[in-house]
Amino acid sequence: MGRVALVTGGTRGIGKAISARLKADGYEVAANYSGNAEAAKLCEEELAIKCYRFNVSSFEETGASLQQIERDLGPVDVVVNNAGITRDAPFHKMSLEQWNEVIDTDLSSVFNVTRQVWDGMRERGFGRVINISSINGQKGQFGQANYSAAKAGLIGFTKALAQEGAKRGITVNAVAPGYIDTDMVRAVPEKVLEGIVAGIPVGRLGEAGEIASICAYLASEEAAFITGATMTVNGGQYITG
Ligand code: CAA
Secondary structure (H helix, E strand, O other), rough: OOEEEOOOOOOOOHHHHHHHHHHOOOOOOEEEEEEHHHHHHHHHHHHHOEEEEEOOHHHHHHHHHHHHHHHHHHOOOEEEEEEOOOOOOOOOOOHHHHHHHHHHHHHHHHHHHHHHHHHHHHOOEEEEEEEEHHHHHHHHHOOOOOHHHHHHHHHHHHHEEEEEEEEHHHEEEEEEEEEEEOHHHHHOOOHHHHHHHHOOOOOOOOOOHHHHHHHHHHOHHHOOOOOOOEEEEEEOOOOOO
């Protein structure tokens, strides 16, 4: 039996590509989803993995599902915190609800999931935590004060937790995708998206598989010396030091 990996938001977009890649690499994969049962069913059929419906912004719901996953597949060795939403609006139009929804789903979820697998990883002396941040957490984005704050928060979380996991065989890293060809990016108004793509030196949107491959590497034994890092995968749109 391979190691057990949980991918939140793992049935669509980038998350689905990560679930598929980890499955192909021999992991027992649990893919989480919150709303789209049809996509989850398709994912179960296509990838032959188990999908679990729970809301990552609820600590209790997440805890109950994690117990179920452990009963079904065994202790979780690899967590990919990928679940995320956007509620874009210029700040002067942003509601408290839009702020809270994004902070709860994109940032607090990472506490809810990671906190509840952390003790087990410490006890077993192995763990991989991979947090899917964003280019817009690195550079900020007009219309995304909520999302940029959450995604930047993930980078701080990664750097702090990496120091705590290091002596226990647990690595904690972030991946910061640029604009990837997913439903989330396709929802950006066409004219706005055209302008964004024009600013990507590679000249195209990224592919979900290009994020999955870096996650697979970070999950592997080979990546044991990489921790606290943020892997930037954005076609050169924003080059960080
Ligand atoms: N920089 C400066 N000004 C901008 C701007 C920008 N990037 N984008 C819009 N504006 C300006 C407009 O020119 C306009 O100015 P005027 O009033 O002077 O004409 C003003 O802001 C209002 O623009 P809109 O009428 O478009 O405002 P809106 O309320 O209808 O929509 C918006 C604003 C929702 C932010 C829309 O512009 C938008 O969707 N932008 C894209 C945001 C984005 O990139 N989201 C990423 C989603 S994908 C993702 O998040 C995945 C990932 O990790 C990368």
